[in-house]
Amino acid sequence: MTPHTHDLRLLSPDRQCLAELLAAWHTDEVECALGDFSSLARGKRLRAADFIAGLGCRMPTVTLGMGLTGGSPMEVFGSILPQAYTDMQLVPDTTTLRRRPGRRREATVLCEPAGQWHAPRYGRLLQAAELSPRAALRRVLQAYEAQGLAVKAAPEMELFLLQRRPDGGLSSAAPWRDAPVQESACEQYSLERTSHFDAYFDELYGAADTLGIALAGHLHEAAFSQFEVNFHPGEPLAQADAVFRFKRLAREVAARHGFLASFAAKPFLDQPGTGMHWHFSVQRLGADWPHLFARPDGRSSPELLHFLAGLQAGGPAAMAWAAPHDMSFDRVRHSDSSPTHADWGEDDRHAAFRIPASDAAGRRVENRLPGGDANPYLVVAATLALGLDGLQAGQPARTGRDAAPPLPRSLPAALDALAGSAALRRWFGDPLIDLFVALKRHEHQERQGVPDPRQAWDLRHLVELA
Template identity: 60%
Template sequence: MSPILPLPLPDADTLRDALDVYPDTRRVECATGDFSSVARGKHVGRADFEGQTGCKLPSVVLGLTLTGGEPVDVIGPVLPASYADVHLVPDLSTLAPRPGRPGELCVVCEPTGALRPALDASALSPRAALRAALARLRAAGLRATVAPELEFFLLERGPAGELLAARAHPDAPARERACEAYSLERAGHFDGFFDALYDACATLRIPVSGHAHESALSQYEVNFLPGEPLAQADAVWRFKRLARELAARRGFLASFAAKPFLDQPGTGMHWHLSLQHTDGRAWPHAFSPPGGEPVLQHVIAGLQAEAAAAMAFCAPFDMSYDRIRLSDAAPSHASWGEDSRSLAFRIPASSPAGRRVENRLPGGDANPYLILASMIGLGLDGLQAGRLPGDGQPLPISLTVALDALQASTTLRAHLGSPLIDAYVGIKRHESAERHAQPDPRRDWDLWHLVELA
């Protein structure tokens, strides 16, 4: 039995009231995120959306690889081979105008529907897995606040398919040819792109707070204000799609691939996490209590205990391990400590109220829902068991090793359910096998697919 429960179906009056806020709506985009964070779903007319309370989608979508493959370890053993429909249930708190599309709304959905006895489609939803982790946290009398930092590249392809720094416009002659770290001048070339990105983020209530040129060729980082974990995961998932769409309209690529240039730093998705008590105490901040209880250290110990298995989520593709092996401030051990960017679990300098841990393991290609679901679940394990952190073991340096660790992890199976773990491992092994079947895996698979889809 999966620990994950379906998203409740909104009643007719609640759905109608939510739609009435946007009286000119003609269509609604129903979107759900798969294991690789690809947005999948349908555009449906308003009447159909209201009549179905969402829409239907073939269940096979829940088991697809990044390239549309149907792994034999997933379709049949986990998902039924009948391609039966599942129901995409909308979370109306995410309903918003679709940026740049008058008369259209978009909403984040989760799948539900019986796939086989005792298995609902929600068991294969990364977003539902995060909801389950948050429910467990609430039962412990805690809530979490998180803030992501997300890096990405602005690129274009040369005549032979090689990757180059993007030009702000296809006809513009200016191109970055050596890393201009933190350059306001180079970032200014892309003001139009970032203006459109900020406007779209405001429409979708994505709490972006700033951006800067990062420390790799044509790489940028976007920061987010702190917030509630489910909303923050939605924000990152939506942001990645927005950045890709808006870049494509301007003739270049926004890429979250982990290591598109082997001689440049990779792409990170760092998550800052703090916990607060919900029992009304005067000082709610669990990581800096007046009595000095080492809650923060317990949480870090929980993250360390299953770091090898969690790496399958933090680094979900073979290319992701180039970022670890060819490290440039990317952690290679499950280490922890104060304010060093080489650590996996860093404690930044802060005020007592801002005390937090930064997980620096995830790459920009990671699924934000699975990252937060595993972080919160494992951190709570460490807290409830009273564990204390150690030096930190070496992290897997290949996807195969990380997937083996995830497959064997009874702890993450207890949190996320065996159906989700088995489907995720099956999908990622299929992608890896497809990649390794290419004459030049990095050129023919990584740089062909991951640059545009990761």
């Protein structure tokens, strides 16, 4: 499937079934949510009858050109996006329709953009879905299906629970309002410190259940006030949806408890950063032995090394999606088990791509490059696209850090690598790559224009929005 082919029939809702479901739920309002490049939920809330009548809602195309802070690179309007900020349709994927946690008569649904306009930069009509990270992931998964393959994915999300000091700095969160206890040094794997936040995690798990997010457990991680939440394995698009929704949910629940949940990549230079690690396994559909990455006798298969070779080849360019902000590279430069090369290793947490210890049926690849601030759709799509390239090329992975490609050490270098990647442009199309690069270069320039950018830009914007 080419980047310019978009089958929105996959999302087309049935008006009658939709009306019956919302009536059975006694739903008054529906929230249409669109994930942007920063994985913020943008969209509109409207009355259920209007949602049904419109089979979604309308939003201005400028939404696709907004950066994290709301600013836009003006050069993309009139070249990639319409100069006049015309409207597009948000088409709901009704398989994602859920009750909104804590809002008994409201529902929420994930949407993708639809519509077309002439894009002078490419001399053709551009489809809005070409600029959708979620639609990009769907296309990659269709390529796997065409090859008779299926993927299972399981994310691990790290987050900080924080509160702001009067001087604008950050400290560990008190577990409840006016609590006298506060973590002042890392209590890694502490059940006692974790139990202080039982009320927060109880509400978070309950809300995740409402949204169909299958959480497996959580623990205190390697930095003070840092926790890791694990997800059960599942289909990749559903898992990316789960992470997209989980990040917003974790922040909303934390705000109700009087503190912040943050996925910023490196809020403290002297503490480990925030990761978003993804585990992937590939299965052959209909095969007697479906597990592509291992042989029945337990040994790793040649296909595993081919998949890894694809990740290594595209790793430098994919870093722009794994580390989408300047602060993201603090996590790499001030490394604490954060990879600096596109290397791989058996059960090696310092490698970019780890092969966890497992039996043959559980053989999988863990991508340890993404930070907590990454867009889950782009991360999963790039990992699987590059892995499929490796499977088709059939080359073995390079072994050892010295043989592995070095990764970019700054956002501008990563954006240059992404802009020049023929492989990722082939998979995702010029418009998505060009718009993402323009947005992130705009944010980089915006950050460079303030004194003490880490304090005045990173901690101001990324702590609550990354």
